[in-house]
Amino acid sequence: MDFKHHLRGETKFTGLLVILFFFALWEFLSRQGIIYTAYFPPVTTIVEAFVRETFLGDRELVTHVGFTLYRAFAGYLFGILIGTSLGTVTGIWRSLYQTLEPTIEILRPMPSVAIIPIAILFMGMGSRLNIFIIAWAATWPIFVNTLDGVRGVDLTLVNTARTFQLPRRAIIRKVMIPSALPYIISGYRISLGTALVVVVVTEMVVSGSGLGFYIMNTSQSFRIPEMFAGMLMIAIVGYLLNTLFVRLDNHFMAWHKRLTKKEAV
Amino acid sequence: METTRGQTKSRGLRGWKGAIFLLCLIGLWEMVARLHLVSALYFPPMSKNMGVFYRLTVDGTLPLQVLLSFGRMFGGYFLAIALMVPLGLAMGLFRFCFNTFEPLVESFRPLCPPAIIPVVMLFLGIGDSMKMFVVFYACSFPILLNTIDGVRNVDVVLVNTARTFGLSRLAIIRKVVLPAASPQIMSGLRISLPISLIVVIVSEMIGSTNGIGHFILLNQRTFNVPETYAGVIMVAMVGYLLNRLFLGFDRRFMHWHRGWSAEQAG
Structure with missing residues (x-):
């Protein structure tokens, strides 16, 4: 443990240097015209574009971030609802799983983006489309993880609960779900990343708003610094959401981490 | 019983x-x-979609599009394997390498793959190399991170034993570190295979003149709806088969690991 902490501190320092060097090199090469300035504007120009689009004037980037976040979250929530409930139900009732299995096994490996064109036919180009595709993509990892988690519940736990005469519903609520929770959460984490990718994709392919649209639009009208600013924003959103998730996970799943640590000792 | x-x-x-x-x-x-x-x-009725699917498969339209997509996809996928597994090994083995590259990796990781398509299009146009690069970028992270993790989690006892027997550094890497890390490296490869399919379809939808992704979107835009469904059916089949293929591959080449760990457990 100590060793790892030590390593992390060291990484932060040299790492910062490497990143600074990378961006300084970019700035220099671009200013000198050694790399094509029109395509690779200096970092300072990009940052300036980012600040301008975020904080000044009509704050275009902020509007688009709003659209992107709204769609991503709405789709993600649907994915959580559908994936968790479907996974729990099929995990508990084996015969339901057997009935649904072939259908699920056909739909699950299908790349979510391939259904965009068909979804356009049904839903047009509005936010509903983005939300549907995101929900579709986010559902599967959560479903698979929930199913695994529920099925992997220690039978001793279930039998103990049965011995204590807990009704079926209480067993599900008090034994199965808590014990499957770590799996379920890891499904949520995978799906969060998926949701972010898919929101950008759907916006690039169909939408007239959102960060995906913004970077496509700016690149097609050769506003290259703005395009990079949009990418920077996507990266920041991705980073912040991931960090937020880890924080929430540490907070709410602390009981689980304590438990497993104790068991390991 | x-x-x-x-x-x-x-x-x-x-x-x-x-x-x-x-x-x-x-x-x-x-x-x-x-x-x-x-x-x-x-x-349209499913029978009609299937009929169109059959016609387009027999006359070679759909297989051709899939082959074009496969070329780009596997190009990027294998490029990612060829570069990222060695880099991951180096980063897992040498602290210096890790310290140098990790921050760069971490600062690019939150940038999701489709977001780089516009930039890559500026540099590489809308040809095959653009799609290969985007696939390469998308696959790089799972492969790299899993390789690093796999190498770092190699049991120190194994390495020390090899050292005691006087194996050279290269031999230790080849005979101990690589086999011990290979289950996790394989899991990186498995994760990135469906990602590569998604990304190649996306980049074909955004900038291409052929390929299965372009085929589906074009037919939707021209309201050839049964053809669109036929394309989606094809993609679903490809996704399913890829998954199966990899599982079979994994079972065949990694069964020593499964047998071994089962023995340990039992």
Whole structure:
């Protein structure tokens, strides 16, 4: 443990240097015209574009971030609802799983983006489309993880609960779900990343708003610094959401981490 | 004993029940479309979609598009393997390498793959190299991070034992570190395979003149709806087969690991 902490501190320092060097090199090469300035504007120009689009004037980037976040979250929530409930139900009732299995096994490996064109036919180009595709993509990892988690519940736990005469519903609520929770959460984490990718994709392919649209639009009208600013924003959103998730996970799943640590000792 | 018998019994039933459910769904689809409950413009009967799918498969249109996509996809995928597995090994083995590259990796990781498409299009146009690069970028992270993790988690006892027997550094890497890390490296490869399929379809939808992604979107835009469905059916089949193929591959080449760990556990 100590060793790892030590390593992390060291990484932060040299790492910062490497990143600074990378961006300084970019700035220099671009200013000198050694790399094509029109395509690779200096970092300072990009940052300036980012600040301008975020904080000044009509704050275009902020509007688009709003659209992107709204769609991503709405789709993600649907994915959580559908994936968790479907996974729990099929995990508990084996015969339901057997009935649904072939259908699920056909739909699950299908790349979510391939259904965009068909979804356009049904839903047009509005936010509903983005939300549907995101929900579709986010559902599967959560479903698979929930199913695994529920099925992997220690039978001793279930039998103990049965011995204590807990009704079926209480067993599900008090034994199965808590014990499957770590799996379920890891499904949520995978799906969060998926949701972010898919929101950008759907916006690039169909939408007239959102960060995906913004970077496509700016690149097609050769506003290259703005395009990079949009990418920077996507990266920041991705980073912040991931960090937020880890924080929430540490907070709410602390009981689980304590438990497993104790068991390991 | 009883449980095993129950399982074999239900296994016979399982495929049966599932197949019936699937057939019912398709039948429902057919009925809804034939009765025009949903506009036939969006929702052609499944029999028609399958007919178009059959025609386009036999005349070579769909297989050709899939082959084009496969070329780009595997190009990027194998490029990512060829570069990222060695880099991951180096980063896992040498602290210096890790310290140098980790921050760069971490600062690019939150940038999701499709977001780099516009930039890559500026540099590489809309040709094959653009798609290969985007696939390469998308696959790099899972492969790299899994390799680093795998190498770092190699049991120190194994390495020290090899050292005691006087193996050279290279031999230790080849005979101890690589095999011990390979399950996790394989899991990186497995994760990135479906990602590569998604990314190649996306980049074909955004900037391309052929490939399965372009085929689907073009047919939707020109309202050739059964053709769109045929393309989606093709993609679903490809996704399913890729998954199966990799599982088979994994079972064949990694079964020593499974056998070994089962022995440990048992």
